[in-house]
Amino acid sequence: MGGPAGTVASPDITPAELRLAVRNHGLPLEALREPITPAGLHYLLIHYDIPAVDPDTFRLEVGGATERALSLTLADLRAREQVSMPVTFECAGNGRALLSPRPVSQPWLTEAVGTAQWTGTPLAPLLEEAGPRPGAVEALFSGLDRGVEGGVVQSYERALSLTDALSGGPLLAYEMNGAPLPPQHGFPLRLVVPGWYGMTNVKWLARITLLEEPFQGYQQSVGYRLYGDDGVPGEPVTRMRPRSLIVPPGVPRFESRERVLERPGPVTLRGRAWSGQAPIERVEVSTDGGATWGTAELEPPIAATAWRGWRFGWDAPAGEHVLCSRAADAAGNVQPLEPPWNLKGYANNAVERLPVHVLSR
Numbered sequence: 001m002g003g004p005a006g007t008v009a010s011p012d013i014t015p016a017e018l019r020l021a022v023r024n025h026g027l028p029l030e031a032l033r034e035p036i037t038p039a040g041l042h043y044l045l046i047h048y049d050i051p052a053v054d055p056d057t058f059r060l061e062v063g064g065a066t067e068r069a070l071s072l073t074l075a076d077l078r079a080r081e082q083v084s085m086p087v088t089f090e091c092a093g094n095g096r097a098l099l100s101p102r103p104v105s106q107p108w109l110t111e112a113v114g115t116a117q118w119t120g121t122p123l124a125p126l127l128e129e130a131g132p133r134p135g136a137v138e139a140l141f142s143g144l145d146r147g148v149e150g151g152v153v154q155s156y157e158r159a160l161s162l163t164d165a166l167s168g169g170p171l172l173a174y175e176m177n178g179a180p181l182p183p184q185h186g187f188p189l190r191l192v193v194p195g196w197y198g199m200t201n202v203k204w205l206a207r208i209t210l211l212e213e214p215f216q217g218y219q220q221s222v223g224y225r226l227y228g229d230d231g232v233p234g235e236p237v238t239r240m241r242p243r244s245l246i247v248p249p250g251v252p253r254f255e256s257r258e259r260v261l262e263r264p265g266p267v268t269l270r271g272r273a274w275s276g277q278a279p280i281e282r283v284e285v286s287t288d289g290g291a292t293w294g295t296a297e298l299e300p301p302i303a304a305t306a307w308r309g310w311r312f313g314w315d316a317p318a319g320e321h322v323l324c325s326r327a328a329d330a331a332g333n334v335q336p337l338e339p340p341w342n343l344k345g346y347a348n349n350a351v352e353r354l355p356v357h358v359l360s361r
């Protein structure tokens with residue numbers, strides 16, 4: 001295993017994918033050992049550019065199908081009810097680069113996940129204060145960032161049904177891990193919707209518009225849909241499917257990042273599992289590439305909105321092994337062994353396969 005320095009990977013990544021990959025970094029997987037991801041290690045996904053925002057003139061505008069329009073400064077938002085919670089984010093494109101053929105977009109392997117402590121004000125009371133008119137069906141969240149995608153000039157914006165928006169889960173966050181949002185994570189304000197794939201958490205949020213017709217914008221009707229091979233947009237991407245990742249054991253080889261254990265013997269494998277559909281109920285671990293499975297011990301949950309730690313004892317024999325972990329949630333969803341295919345490569349929650357080389361003494 002390994003191979004000499006400079007070995008060329010195949011199939012080759014394109015310059016377009018590389019440009020996206022260097023902007024949108026993933027979680028260094030060793031950070032899976034932390035329940036709360038330090039801000040600089042949290043993955044990033046930015047469709048366009050990070051917009052320049054002056055916090056002194058910033059306003060959150062709330063309007064559309066409301067009884068009254070609201071215009072709130074950051075001080076107004078900070079004066080409202082404050083809540084703080086750890087929330088696990090996962091990009092809907094996580095696992096895309098493991099698909100074959102590979103859809104050309106941000107080429108995530110498994111690292112587009114993180115859990116930060118988000119602090120802000122709950123969305124529902126603010127919408128109640130604006131007063132949804134009887135015909136309102138959705139809330140549209142618009143960011144300040146603009147770009148061109150699929151030939152459409154646009155602001156990044158996504159809608160939620162009014163029911164979801166008023167459910168009590170969503171948060172208008174102005175702090176990440178106890179500090180003002182970093183520019184790359186949406187300064188000064190973003191939406192945080194626990195349980196949903198990452199695209200829902202609109203950054204640089206400046207406007208909330210209640211709509212009387214469902215939003216048909218790009219990020220709702222073209223992006224973030226499960227497409228068939230025929231190119232027909234299917235179901236929208238919504239809540240996260242169950243997934244588990246292993247804290248990479250041992251040490252990495254520099255060029256390939258393959259894992260090496262320096263000696264045989266007992267090791268505690270650790271990892272984190274999450275699902276946006278129901279609480280994590282079970283994590284199984286395989287050390288033989290999925291032929292046999294054992295049950296991991298679940299650590300106490302840190303929050304209903306965050307991933308759950310697990311551990312599994314392994315007496316590692318010298319030689320080559322493939323580690324796998326498989327999460328199941330209380331709604332009966334289990335990670336598949338083979339990647340679920342769709343044209344844009346969303347929601348690939350296939351079981352991770354992590355090769356490990358255990359050196360002999």
Ligand SMILES: Nc1nc2c(c(=O)[nH]1)N[C@H]1C(S)=C(S)[C@@H](COP(=O)(O)O)O[C@H]1N2
Nearest residue numbers: 044045046047091143156198199201202203
């Ligand atoms: N305004 C805006 N919000 C956005 C995005 C964006 O490009 N623009 N990217 C979305 C996507 S696809 C993801 S996965 C998450 C990533 O959040 P993070 O970069 O803070 O981890 O932000 C979402 N919110």
Ligand SMILES: [Mo]
Nearest residue numbers: 045091092198
């Ligand atoms: Mo994403």
